[in-house]
Amino acid sequence: MDELLDNYIRFLATLTPAYFVELFWFYFVFEFVRYFLLEFIVLNLAKIRAVFNKPHKEDARRRLFMENPLVSILIPGKNEGKHLFKLVNSLGEQTYKNIEIIVVCDGSDDDTPIIGRSLEKAGLIDMFIRNEVRGGKASAANTALRFAKGKYIIHLDADCSYDNDAMEKILIPFFEDERVGGVGGNVSVRNYKESLVTTLQGVEYFNTITTGRTVTSYLGIYRIISGAFGAFRADVIDQLKGWDIGPGLDGDITVKIRKKGYKIKFAQDANCLTSVPNTFRKLIKQRLRWDKSLVRFRMRKHKDVLMPTASFKMLDFFSAFENIMYNVVLNFKWYVYLLIMLSFYRPLFLNIFITNILLYTATNFVKFIVYSLYREKAHASMSYFLIYLPCMVFYFGIYLRVVRTVAYIQELFFKKSYQDPWNPRKTSVHAKHLGI
Amino acid sequence: MKHIAEHKDNAESIIEHAGFSFLYIRNLSPIPVEEVQYHSAVIIEVKNYDFVRLMVSSIRANLSPDIYLKPIFLLKKDTYDDAVMDELADGSIKGLDELDLVVPTVERISTRVQDLTFTNSISFEAQIITKLITLLYTKEQKTVDPFPYVYSNIGYYYPLLSVNFQRTEETVALDILKIAEEEGILRSDYYDRVYLCSSCSSNHLSYREVCPKCSSSNTTPDDIVHHFPCGYVGPMQDFKNEIDDKLDCPKCNKRLKHIGVDYDKPSVIHDCNNCHHKFQDYHVNAKCLSCLSDKSVETLKPTEIKSYRLTKKGELAAIKGFVTTTKDIDEVIGTIKYDTFKTMLKYEIERLKQTEGQSNICAINISNSSQVYSKLGSDLQRGLLKDLVSVIRSNIRSSDVIAFESSSTIVMSMNAIPNKIAKKIIGEMVSLLNDLIKTSFEDLDVLFDTKVVALDYAKTHEAHLKELITDFS
Numbered sequence: 001m002d003e004l005l006d007n008y009i010r011f012l013a014t015l016t017p018a019y020f021v022e023l024f025w026f027y028f029v030f031e032f033v034r035y036f037l038l039e040f041i042v043l044n045l046a047k048i049r050a051v052f053n054k055p056h057k058e059d060a061r062r063r064l065f066m067e068n069p070l071v072s073i074l075i076p077g078k079n080e081g082k083h084l085f086k087l088v089n090s091l092g093e094q095t096y097k098n099i100e101i102i103v104v105c106d107g108s109d110d111d112t113p114i115i116g117r118s119l120e121k122a123g124l125i126d127m128f129i130r131n132e133v134r135g136g137k138a139s140a141a142n143t144a145l146r147f148a149k150g151k152y153i154i155h156l157d158a159d160c161s162y163d164n165d166a167m168e169k170i171l172i173p174f175f176e177d178e179r180v181g182g183v184g185g186n187v188s189v190r191n192y193k194e195s196l197v198t199t200l201q202g203v204e205y206f207n208t209i210t211t212g213r214t215v216t217s218y219l220g221i222y223r224i225i226s227g228a229f230g231a232f233r234a235d236v237i238d239q240l241k242g243w244d245i246g247p248g249l250d251g252d253i254t255v256k257i258r259k260k261g262y263k264i265k266f267a268q269d270a271n272c273l274t275s276v277p278n279t280f281r282k283l284i285k286q287r288l289r290w291d292k293s294l295v296r297f298r299m300r301k302h303k304d305v306l307m308p309t310a311s312f313k314m315l316d317f318f319s320a321f322e323n324i325m326y327n328v329v330l331n332f333k334w335y336v337y338l339l340i341m342l343s344f345y346r347p348l349f350l351n352i353f354i355t356n357i358l359l360y361t362a363t364n365f366v367k368f369i370v371y372s373l374y375r376e377k378a379h380a381s382m383s384y385f386l387i388y389l390p391c392m393v394f395y396f397g398i399y400l401r402v403v404r405t406v407a408y409i410q411e412l413f414f415k416k417s418y419q420d421p422w423n424p425r426k427t428s429v430h431a432k433h434l435g436i
Numbered sequence: 437m438k439h440i441a442e443h444k445d446n447a448e449s450i451i452e453h454a455g456f457s458f459l460y461i462r463n464l465s466p467i468p469v470e471e472v473q474y475h476s477a478v479i480i481e482v483k484n485y486d487f488v489r490l491m492v493s494s495i496r497a498n499l500s501p502d503i504y505l506k507p508i509f510l511l512k513k514d515t516y517d518d519a520v521m522d523e524l525a526d527g528s529i530k531g532l533d534e535l536d537l538v539v540p541t542v543e544r545i546s547t548r549v550q551d552l553t554f555t556n557s558i559s560f561e562a563q564i565i566t567k568l569i570t571l572l573y574t575k576e577q578k579t580v581d582p583f584p585y586v587y588s589n590i591g592y593y594y595p596l597l598s599v600n601f602q603r604t605e606e607t608v609a610l611d612i613l614k615i616a617e618e619e620g621i622l623r624s625d626y627y628d629r630v631y632l633c634s635s636c637s638s639n640h641l642s643y644r645e646v647c648p649k650c651s652s653s654n655t656t657p658d659d660i661v662h663h664f665p666c667g668y669v670g671p672m673q674d675f676k677n678e679i680d681d682k683l684d685c686p687k688c689n690k691r692l693k694h695i696g697v698d699y700d701k702p703s704v705i706h707d708c709n710n711c712h713h714k715f716q717d718y719h720v721n722a723k724c725l726s727c728l729s730d731k732s733v734e735t736l737k738p739t740e741i742k743s744y745r746l747t748k749k750g751e752l753a754a755i756k757g758f759v760t761t762t763k764d765i766d767e768v769i770g771t772i773k774y775d776t777f778k779t780m781l782k783y784e785i786e787r788l789k790q791t792e793g794q795s796n797i798c799a800i801n802i803s804n805s806s807q808v809y810s811k812l813g814s815d816l817q818r819g820l821l822k823d824l825v826s827v828i829r830s831n832i833r834s835s836d837v838i839a840f841e842s843s844s845t846i847v848m849s850m851n852a853i854p855n856k857i858a859k860k861i862i863g864e865m866v867s868l869l870n871d872l873i874k875t876s877f878e879d880l881d882v883l884f885d886t887k888v889v890a891l892d893y894a895k896t897h898e899a900h901l902k903e904l905i906t907d908f909s
Contacts, residue, residue, distance in 0.1 A: 241687035
């Protein structure tokens with residue numbers, strides 16, 4: 001151990017700035033610049049804008065309540081009956097009251113139909129539609145959409161819960177800028193104390209959603225409105241005739257709205273809590289599905305946004321490019337970095353590995369503490385997560401990277417997403433045939 | 437030997453046969469029902485069913501035993517199926533030449549009628565129960581069965597009982613049967629359950645699937661179609677085009693070709709033509725055809741229909757001709773309910789355990805109550821009981837309570853006085869009561885028995901009461 005430590009200290013002593021960059025270019029060029037420096041600058045700019053924008057935002061809120069438009073809340077899902085009562089109760093607490101709740105049961109084989117019917121009868125939900133045959137998430141959402149009467153549509157997941165001002169907050173951006181076609185809510189982890197994997201996801205959601213989407217929204221390249229909490233202008237979503245077949249339908253519809261020329265905004269103060277997978281095995285299943293959809297939708301279905309066509313839009317291009325670059329390309333580039341280090345710096349590999357871990361961990365600490373200052377509301381104590389932050393480098397840098405790699409390979413070479421049981425086969429075969 | 441005498445208007449005939457006088461009521465020739473009491477039996481010609489129902493019902497619904505107990509026979513030449521009328525009648529014949537066949541029945545009923553003592557029960561409920569059990573006795577019938585009956589407002593008809601009520605009041609029959617069961621006169625078995633209108637208690641309901649918002653039954657169903665390739669979902673109407681009868685997807689413009697392959701119909705949606713609400717699950721409403729109220733089936737009153745059997749006590753009550761129910765004595769001012777009396781007695785015994793004082797309970801019983809009540813109408817019976825209670829009340833302390841154990845036995849407490857004094861007070865009370873009877877009720881002999889029981893805290897309140905009234909049961 002002493003020898004290892006001596007060896008490492010000697011290694012650090014040899015590091016000149018040029019040598020440091022030579023060995024840790026991956027961290028500096030991609031991680032530090034993109035995920036720390038850029039985010040830090042933008043968060044500050046966003047904060048400044050928020051201060052100047054405050055009167056405008058308050059005016060938007062006032063106009064929302066003056067107009068008081070009907071808002072349709074769509075809750076599609078399969079076997080979600082057990083969550084419905086709690087969800088409907090939390091919706092009853094909302095500060096924005098002019099809502100209609102439409103629940104669609106997508107071929108559930110549990111007590112969902114009984115629960116849904118009784119809630120409908122009790123007047124707690126406005127419409128309960130039971131589809132006897134499962135059609136998939138998109139079809140269930142489209143069923144609800146077809147009967148929605150609201151001027152705005154909010155899509156929720158039944159197993160989530162919402163701050164009592166969440167609906168109000170997610171609607172305000174529509175009144176701030178009439179070119180906004182969709183708004184994504186802020187999703188945090190409810191069960192972050194359940195296990196190590198849920199705690200790590202708690203940190204991850206804070207980084208990628210609360211912080212990450214604030215940044216992309218500011219830059220105008222925000223690209224995914226979560227299915228768990230997303231709001232849309234009804235006329236916009238009607239033009240699109242609803243959602244296409246998933247998985248990844250929430251990212252898909254966001255791109256489609258952007259293509260129509262509308263803006264997409266992120267409402268950091270519209271808070272939603274969700275339960276995340278509580279084992280590493282379950283998380284792998286979820287992430288394989290999510291990561292495959294990146295390839296399927298960004299690189300195949302919507303590859304046109306990257307092409308210099310007549311409808312080319314720079315922001316859409318950057319939105320897709322950034323996504324593909326940082327998630328797919330750099331993911332594989334990391335392996336290149338690993339190979340270079342193993343091939344050309346083999347005697348130093350252990351020291352490089354340790355330094356990388358220390359660099360990422362230090363960055364994680366700084367980011368987590370500093371960025372917490374930019375968050376408006378917190379459902380979890382920041383200090384709870386601090387002791388888990390050293391694990392993040394392994395969780396995010398290795399575990400999720402491997403999962404992502406597998407997903408990309410599966411989708412790029414085998415189009416595995418079309419075999420995902422998340423969607424019924426009867427719809428997937430058509431999607432595959434049509435290449436969507 | 438048969439002799440037929442016809443009245444002038446030819447509407448009715450009197451047939452003398454085998455020593456009995458039969459009143460023969462021809463089809464559509466109504467007679468005053470009071471006429472029935474002068475004959476041994478009635479024969480009704482069956483041609484017009486409504487007329488038969490009217491005549492039979494008016495006889496059985498009459499309050500006079502001379503009329504309602506009269507044997508009724510139906511003269512049926514053709515097949516006539518009305519189980520309720522058969523139950524109300526005592527038999528049927530195909531022609532007047534078959535009169536011999538019913539003579540034994542007339543004889544039997546006449547004999548059994550003579551067993552009966554006719555007295556006036558106090559409450560209306562007790563009077564109707566008396567009527568029912570005397571009819572059962574004369575017909576040698578032990579059961580009161582419900583008949584599914586289209587003319588009944590509640591769907592089931594107890595012929596000998598329900599005949600006393602108009603259609604809209606038929607549920608009273610159920611209340612009366614319940615009282616009779618509580619009094620031990622009838623015993624019940626479950627038969628069926630009916631659901632009655634919460635407004636008018638009618639069973640004549642029309643069940644309809646209605647819009648959950650406006651309760652209109654004017655709705656149109658439409659299939660929901662799911663187009664697999666693009667995920668569009670909507671009612672079939674969305675997929676129809678104006679050119680041909682094919683289906684085209686409004687989202688991707690593709691033609692729908694093969695159900696199960698490129699589209700399916702996962703559910704059905706209903707469109708209300710009145711309020712345009714769209715829904716999947718109807719509400720079920722029951723429209724009452726009697727009062728026209730239209731309410732959810734959940735508001736209907738579930739009501740048990742039971743079949744009843746006459747108990748031995750019921751049979752004896754029929755002969756004795758007098759029925760008492762708690763309804764008779766509930767409303768006499770100055771008394772408390774017997775159950776309350778029992779509770780207060782229980783507390784008094786508990787109190788004595790602590791204080792070792794002396795308290796008593798007393799009873800005054802009208803030993804010839806059947807005879808007394810038979811001479812008095814309902815109102816006078818109530819008046820008598822009120823007067824008795826008033827005299828008793830003025831002779832006991834205000835802290836003591838009075839209750840009716842039955843319509844012939846009055847019980848009271850006499851707390852915190854020695855047994856000897858209590859006996860003395862009771863003796864004086866009886867002489868006051870006798871004076872009251874003499875001055876207020878002429879030619880009425882009322883015999884009073886009394887008993888005083890000193891409370892013993894070692895015994896239960898039930899044991900005390902048993903000891904108190906055992907001689908009067």
